[in-house]
Amino acid sequence: MTTNIVLRVGIVALCLGLFGCERPVSYAADVQPILTESCGNCHDRTGEGSVASGFSVNDYDNVMRGTDLGVVVIAGSSDSSNLYRVIAAKTEPEIRMPPHHEQSWAEGRGKPLSEEQVAIIKRWIDEGAQDN
Numbered sequence: 001m002t003t004n005i006v007l008r009v010g011i012v013a014l015c016l017g018l019f020g021c022e023r024p025v026s027y028a029a030d031v032q033p034i035l036t037e038s039c040g041n042c043h044d045r046t047g048e049g050s051v052a053s054g055f056s057v058n059d060y061d062n063v064m065r066g067t068d069l070g071v072v073v074i075a076g077s078s079d080s081s082n083l084y085r086v087i088a089a090k091t092e093p094e095i096r097m098p099p100h101h102e103q104s105w106a107e108g109r110g111k112p113l114s115e116e117q118v119a120i121i122k123r124w125i126d127e128g129a130q131d132n
Ligand code: HEC
Pocket: 035, 038, 039, 040, 041, 042, 043, 048, 049, 050, 052, 053, 055, 067, 072, 082, 083, 086, 087, 094, 095, 097, 098, 099, 104, 109, 110, 111, 113
């Protein structure tokens, strides 16, 4: 009986602490809307960001293809993924995304991500960057 309770408490604690026990992040439902809203104006194949870097956020395949220089998503490792690094301010200020020039924002071309949105993208990458 006591063992049973200890076991249950243990499982709940593990759940909360280690795994969160939340549903996995969905690319289609969670990640794509953020990228479309905040990055789509410049990274839509013809926008200035796509032209300059080759990176388009139109769909999963384009996001995984990355820039002209290579991939920006390393499944399972947000810290190695430039997609995460540029939105989490872990790069040189010049390549943080969306670019921090107020003129672009005033023109509606890009919107800074909230901490929550950055966390969603981080989790999606760490959970394997699936097309889910
Ligand atoms: C106002 C236009 C604009 C917006 C909005 C924008 N970008 Fe960019 N992006 C650029 C330009 C221009 C470049 C290429 C030059 C540079 O690196 O600054 C670029 C380059 C990039 C690169 C390649 C960086 C490298 O050199 O490795 C990534 C990745 C990227 N953007 C991701 C994003 C993401 C994610 C968002 C949305 C959160 C976003 N961008 C929003 C204009 C934009």
